[in-house]
Amino acid sequence: MVKLTNEIKDTLAAAKFAWLATAAKDGTPNVVVVAAFRLLDDESLLVSDQFFLKTLANLEENPKVAISWWSDKGGFQIKGTAAVHTSGPVFKDNVEWMKVKWPRFTPKGAVVVKITDAYVLKAGPDAGKKLL
Amino acid sequence: MVKLTNEIKDTLAAAKFAWLATAAKDGTPNVVVVAAFRLLDDESLLVSDQFFLKTLANLEENPKVAISWWSDKGGFQIKGTAAVHTSGPVFKDNVEWMKVKWPRFTPKGAVVVKITDAYVLKAGPDAGKKLL
Numbered sequence: 001m002v003k004l005t006n007e008i009k010d011t012l013a014a015a016k017f018a019w020l021a022t023a024a025k026d027g028t029p030n031v032v033v034v035a036a037f038r039l040l041d042d043e044s045l046l047v048s049d050q051f052f053l054k055t056l057a058n059l060e061e062n063p064k065v066a067i068s069w070w071s072d073k074g075g076f077q078i079k080g081t082a083a084v085h086t087s088g089p090v091f092k093d094n095v096e097w098m099k100v101k102w103p104r105f106t107p108k109g110a111v112v113v114k115i116t117d118a119y120v121l122k123a124g125p126d127a128g129k130k131l132l
Numbered sequence: 133m134v135k136l137t138n139e140i141k142d143t144l145a146a147a148k149f150a151w152l153a154t155a156a157k158d159g160t161p162n163v164v165v166v167a168a169f170r171l172l173d174d175e176s177l178l179v180s181d182q183f184f185l186k187t188l189a190n191l192e193e194n195p196k197v198a199i200s201w202w203s204d205k206g207g208f209q210i211k212g213t214a215a216v217h218t219s220g221p222v223f224k225d226n227v228e229w230m231k232v233k234w235p236r237f238t239p240k241g242a243v244v245v246k247i248t249d250a251y252v253l254k255a256g257p258d259a260g261k262k263l264l
Contacts, residue, residue, distance in 0.1 A: 019200065021163035023155035029198040031153035031163050031209065032260070033253060053260030054251075066161040068151065077163065105255075119186075121165060123237075128164070128185030 001114050002132040003042040004078070008118055012039065014071035020047060021066040022058035022082075030054045036102060037067075040112065045078070048094050049109035056109070059084055065113055068121055075121045076131070080113040133246050134264040135174040136210070140250055144171065146203035152179060153198040154190035154214075162186045166199075168234060172244065177210070180226050181241035188241070191216055197245055200253055207253045208263070212245040 004012075012018070021031040032055055036048035045067065049056065059065075059082050068077040085091040086109045094110035118132035136144075144150070153163040164187055168180035177199065181188065191197075191214050200209040217223040218241045226242035250264035 017202070019151040019153075019163050019165075021151075021153035021155075021161035021198070023153075023159050023161045025159070027155050027157070027159070027194045028196045028211065029153035029155045029161050029163075030211075031151050031161075031198045031200045033151075033200060033202055033207070035255075051255055051257075051259035055260075062159045064160045066153070066163045068163045068165060070149070070165055075165070079160065079162075123167075123183055125183075127183035128187075 001043045001116060002118060004039070004115065004118065004132070008076050009039060009042070011071050011073045011075050012069060014073040015069035015075065016071070018067050018069040020055060022055050023062055023064065024058050025061040030058055036098060038097070043115050045080070045113040045115060046094065047111040047113065048098055048107045049084070049111055050105045050107055052109070056084065059111070067113065070121065077119040077121050078115050079117040080115040082111050082113045085110040085112060133175045133248060134250060136171070136247065136250065136264070140208050141171060141174070143203050143205045143207050144201060146205040147201035147207065148203075150199050150201040152187060154187050155194055155196065156190050157193040162190055168230060170229070175247050177212070177245040177247060178226060179243040179245065180230055180239045181216070181243055182237045182239055184241070188216065191243070199245065202253065209251040209253050210247050211249040212247040214243050214245045217242040217244060
């Protein structure tokens with residue numbers, strides 16, 4: 001696992017949306033927009049699941065994920081391994097958080113990504129470069 | 133292959149950015165933002181490659197891609213199979229197009245995606261549903 005830098009955390013906090021990619025066992029990628037996410041600590045990102053369909057099916061086969069975002073402050077890509085919580089304290093915390101953040105949606109899961117890598121997303125000669 | 137509907141094409145035309153996901157042979161997904169893309173016809177999307185790194189390495193191992201976008205008019209996810217052109221007429225056309233669209237960047241490739249599927253991206257009970 002890696003600890004995100006303040007620069008990476010600042011851009012994530014400024015991003016309204018992020019793009020979550022998974023892959024099926026046969027290598028077919030999937031990418032969806034997510035809006036309910038937050039860092040649990042410097043190494044772990046929580047994404048609340050309201051409507052995941054292919055994402056969830058892929059995570060059952062292959063827990064590897066990639067998440068990219070762009071904000072007014074810039075953006076990055078992180079990669080990691082996801083665990084899906086549908087009960088227990090992590091799930092309950094997510095339900096409570098979503099009651100405040102987005103009361104019209106009821107989470108059916110909490111996806112916790114342990115972050116293993118971070119990369120430059122910005123266009124230019126450093127695009128795609130591994131940072132962490 | 134599938135033919136995109138006018139609704140899907142309208143949202144794509146209105147999107148400034150799209151998010152291109154690929155996957156390595158070992159199942160690690162990758163997702164990057166792209167800004168230089170256009171439909172070649174109702175079944176084929178061109179993405180100009182200026183800075184692809186992991187995307188290109190993944191496409192060499194596995195040509196399957198997923199692309200999602202969101203615009204003021206809405207958004208969708210499409211999936212397909214990509215071919216990378218680094219010479220020949222498709223590549224040359226892309227170089228000419230980019231001279232007008234983004235003269236400060238020189239393409240190193242043209243990624244042509246033959247579209248095989250389209251899905252709902254919007255949050256709600258239909259999220260993730262297959263359309264085409």
